[in-house]
Amino acid sequence: MRNMTPRQIVAELDQHIVGQDKAKRAVAIALRNRWRWQQLPEDDRREITPKNIIMIGPTGVGKTEITRRLAKLIGSPFVKVEATRFTEVGYVGRDVESMIRELVDAAINLVKQKRRGEVETDAVKNVEERLLDLLVPHEPRPIPIEGTADAQEADDHEARHARTREKFRQMLRSGALDERQVELTIAQRKMPMQVFSNMGLEQMDTDFQQMFERLIPKQTKDRKVTVKEAKRILLEQETEALLDKDAIHDEALQLAESSGIVFLDEIDKICTSGEGGRGSTDVSRQGVQRDLLPIVEGATVNTRYGSLKTDHILFIAAGAFHSSRPADLMPELQGRFPIRVELDELTRFDFLRILTEPSASITRQYQQLLGVDGMQITFTEEGLEEIAEVAWRVNQSTQNIGARRLHTIMERLLERLSFEGPDSTVTSIEIDRPFVKRQLEEISRDEDLSKFIL
Known part of the structure; x- marks a missing residue:
């Protein structure tokens, strides 16, 4: 694991993710604690377990991206799973241990990549x-x-x-x-x-x-x-x-045990709606929580490459928690996620920053794609502000899907250019405020149509 200070980790994450400073600080501290743990003697390590994290925030604000970039930054095996895909042991569906086996597969791919270079x-x-x-x-x-x-x-x-x-x-x-x-x-x-x-x-x-x-x-x-x-x-x-x-296989098992990261998304979907969970759906959700508990606490999972202990795997859970709260989880499971971070909804200014600041921003992606056909696309500051305004306004008036709204809007905005580009003689296009309004105003004005298209 790379020896990076929390400040350096946050600086690296800032290159790809806009805002959400509290979440970045939390994962940076968790990562530094992981490195500190690795420097301790073996006897002391056994007494220290990772402090798992719950991220609370609406969809599309960066929960998954923060964790994915974090794992890539330090070269740790990483797996993202949705809590809703699991079922209680004995029922049709996937059991919770499958995420640990997927983590081992990810670790094997990392080790293979390193050994191939050797x-x-x-x-x-x-x-x-x-x-x-x-x-x-x-x-x-x-x-x-x-x-x-x-x-x-x-x-x-x-x-x-x-x-x-x-x-x-x-x-x-x-x-x-x-x-x-x-x-x-x-x-x-x-x-x-x-x-x-x-x-x-x-x-x-x-x-x-x-x-x-x-x-x-x-x-x-x-x-x-x-x-x-x-x-x-x-x-x-x-x-x-x-x-x-x-x-x-031996090195991969050790790597997954000591530095593996499991991102458990949509954990709010397995919360029970009331005390005791009388409904059949609540009973099923409680069953999944009971199966998750020993994995998060620390258990030995058998894989086809050998057994793996989950005691020191870092679990990061996330959910929107629109109709539930972290307190609706089983008390024992709550106790295994002591760090709770709330992520903020995206503002107009956040949308503008997302369009311009990240190293692989969506505007640069479209410039590169259309550049293949010889089209030079430039975005003016006023044009970017209008795109950010439309994205924020549509999110407020319809379902809030966070930064993912930008992908839908950009695809709609540049649809004609993408279609006509290979046959067009025009090689330079400026995306300014009037261009954005012409392409999107009719759709965004019609609320029913915007729900369908944007």
């Missing part, structure tokens, strides 16, 4: 030798008797082959042979066999799939491909062959 040099060398074997095949000859003419001819043949191979090596490295075709033997991909489904037994399902894949022999076929494509295919094969899968 073996890349050896893999490239092996690919080069295999391509040379295909381009300059060596003809097997009987072993001659030493001192005879056949032996001298064999030596000359080997020398000529070595010189030819070196010439082809230089041509291969320079790219001169990229378009030449070679024949490769490639393993065909098979569709996984579905054994169980929708029974809360997805782990058993996967185990049976792997068992059948081992029993059924792999099918191969010969394909003619260019040398350029063969490099990519062979590099994948050689890299996989050099990876120590058992070591990757």
